[in-house]
Amino acid sequence: MSGTTPIAKPTFSLQKYGIVLAFLGLCALVSLVCQIKVMQGVWPVNVFLTLNNLMLILHQISVNGVLAVGMTFVVISAGIDLSVGSVLAFSGMVAASFATRYTGVTVWSDTYMVLAPVTAALLGGALCGAVNGWIISRFRIQAFIATLGMLLAARGMTMAVTGGNPISALSPDFRWFGTGRLFGVVPVPVIILILVFAVAWVILNKTVFGRYVYAVGGNEKSARTSGINTRAVLMWVYVLAGFLSGLAGIILTAKTGSAQTAAGTSYELDAIAAVVIGGASLAGGVGRLTGTFFGALIIGVMNNGLDILGVESFYQLIIKGALIVIAVIIDSRRMSP
Numbered sequence: 001m002s003g004t005t006p007i008a009k010p011t012f013s014l015q016k017y018g019i020v021l022a023f024l025g026l027c028a029l030v031s032l033v034c035q036i037k038v039m040q041g042v043w044p045v046n047v048f049l050t051l052n053n054l055m056l057i058l059h060q061i062s063v064n065g066v067l068a069v070g071m072t073f074v075v076i077s078a079g080i081d082l083s084v085g086s087v088l089a090f091s092g093m094v095a096a097s098f099a100t101r102y103t104g105v106t107v108w109s110d111t112y113m114v115l116a117p118v119t120a121a122l123l124g125g126a127l128c129g130a131v132n133g134w135i136i137s138r139f140r141i142q143a144f145i146a147t148l149g150m151l152l153a154a155r156g157m158t159m160a161v162t163g164g165n166p167i168s169a170l171s172p173d174f175r176w177f178g179t180g181r182l183f184g185v186v187p188v189p190v191i192i193l194i195l196v197f198a199v200a201w202v203i204l205n206k207t208v209f210g211r212y213v214y215a216v217g218g219n220e221k222s223a224r225t226s227g228i229n230t231r232a233v234l235m236w237v238y239v240l241a242g243f244l245s246g247l248a249g250i251i252l253t254a255k256t257g258s259a260q261t262a263a264g265t266s267y268e269l270d271a272i273a274a275v276v277i278g279g280a281s282l283a284g285g286v287g288r289l290t291g292t293f294f295g296a297l298i299i300g301v302m303n304n305g306l307d308i309l310g311v312e313s314f315y316q317l318i319i320k321g322a323l324i325v326i327a328v329i330i331d332s333r334r335m336s337p
Contacts, residue, residue, distance in 0.1 A: 019279055019294045026298055030305035048308060055187060061300035062189035063088075063255075065293065066248040067267060068274035069200045070241035072292045075275050076204075077237045078217040078284025079136065079143035084245045084271055085264035086154035087128045091249030093158045095121035096167035096259035099174040114173040122246040128154055129242020133235035151268075159261050168258035178254025189251045196244065201289045213237060218285030273320060274299055276327045298323075 034048040047053055067084050074081045098117035128150060135146045180188040204210040212233045215223040224230045248267075253259045278295030280287030299320065306316050 019277070019291050019298075023294045023298050023301070026301050026305075030301060030308075033305075033309065048305065053304065053308075055185070055190070057297070057300045057304050058190045058193070059187045060304065061296045062187070062193045063248045063252050064267065064270045064274060064299065065193045065296040066196050066244050066251065067271040068278075068292050068296050069196050069289065070244035071268075071271040071275045072200075072278075072280060072287055072289055073204065073213055073237045074143070074241050075272075075280045075282060076217045076284060076287040077213050077234060078220065079234070079237065080147065080272070080282070081129075081132065081238065081241050082144065082147040082268050083128065083132060083150035083154055084241060084248075085267035086151045086158065087125050087242055087245040088249040088252065088264035088267060089259075089261065090128065090154045090158045090161075091121040091125040091246035092253035092263055093161045093167065093249075093259045093261070094124045095174070095250055096170055096253050097161060099170045099253075100167060114171070114176075117174055118177070118250055121250050122243055125246020125249065126239050126243040129239040129245070130235065132242065133238030136238065137231040137234040155261075158263075162261075164261055166258050166260045170254070170257055175254045175257060178251050178256070189255065192247070192251060196247070197289060197293055204289055209233070209236070214285055216284075270299060270320075273324045273327075276324055279327075282328065 031046065031048050034043070034046045037043045038046050067088065071081060071084065095117035098120050099114075132143075132147055132150050135141055135149075136143050177188055177192070182188065182191060204213065212223070212228050215226070215228055216230050216233050220230050223233075249264070252263060256263075274295035275287065275292050276282065276295070277298055278288065278291030278293070280291065302319065302323075303316060306319070
């Protein structure tokens with residue numbers, strides 16, 4: 001019939017759903033290899049598909065997932081944060097230094113309240129992020145250089161807190177953040193991870209600040225011309241990354257039961273890998289938190305599967321490095337005219 005508007009048919013977007021297919025494909029591959037082990041009589045059951053192992057994967061990616069959320073905001077704003085691992089260690093050390101002095105959770109008495117180490121760690125991480133954001137936005141220094149300086153400074157502050165010695169014997173109330181389980185099934189770090197992703201998704205997709213982050217990453221000069229306070233946006237992006245690094249430090253310290261000066265080493269690489277594998281562009285302006293979530297899951301499933309199959313850790317590093325390079329190549333080809 002003439003004059004009628006054709007109804008658009010829904011189309012499948014490989015760019016949008018490719019990361020989900022990659023995750024499902026990886027899960028199917030690992031499961032298949034494990035099933036072959038069962039058929040050969042090597043294993044009694046397919047351990048990869050058990051509920052305990054699936055919860056273990058989520059538990060293992062909780063720290064990297066929280067870091068990757070902050071890194072997503074940074075990368076979308078056309079920046080990079082190399083300091084998140086060191087800030088994690090510093091925040092964890094600050095939290096542990098509080099968490100060993102008292103016991104109990106009474107809020108307004110002389111006994112220790114569990115909020116103190118948590119608050120100290122979050123504020124410490126946010127402060128490090130604020131320093132990064134101030135230097136980058138105020139002096140127009142490349143984020144790579146500024147955060148590299150914070151990487152070294154935060155690692156030095158971590159050692160200075162206790163003279164390079166680890167802190168252990170943390171209070172049970174504090175350790176709940178890393179070892180507790182809700183309803184005896186779901187680990188507390190998994191709940192924290194889900195809440196962080198949910199809140200961050202709302203901020204990035206449903207608020208003015210989220211739109212500003214995309215605008216600054218897409219073209220900072222145009223964003224400034226249109227009236228956006230780009231300095232403030234960049235400042236808050238790095239404050240958020242530092243804040244979440246502090247939260248990740250709390251989770252890791254509570255999980256392991258001690259704060260180590262070497263904690264968080266190379267964690268920034270895992271966070272960047274999750275973001276890039278998830279489809280974010282290092283050029284800025286492009287990225288989704290759902291992609292980051294599946295990127296973190298891919299890394300977690302890969303590490304878990306290779307551990308189950310007894311593959312040496314150095315091969316895991318090689319595979320992870322290859323994934324990052326492949327993801328960047330795909331991104332560069334997608335962005336090229």
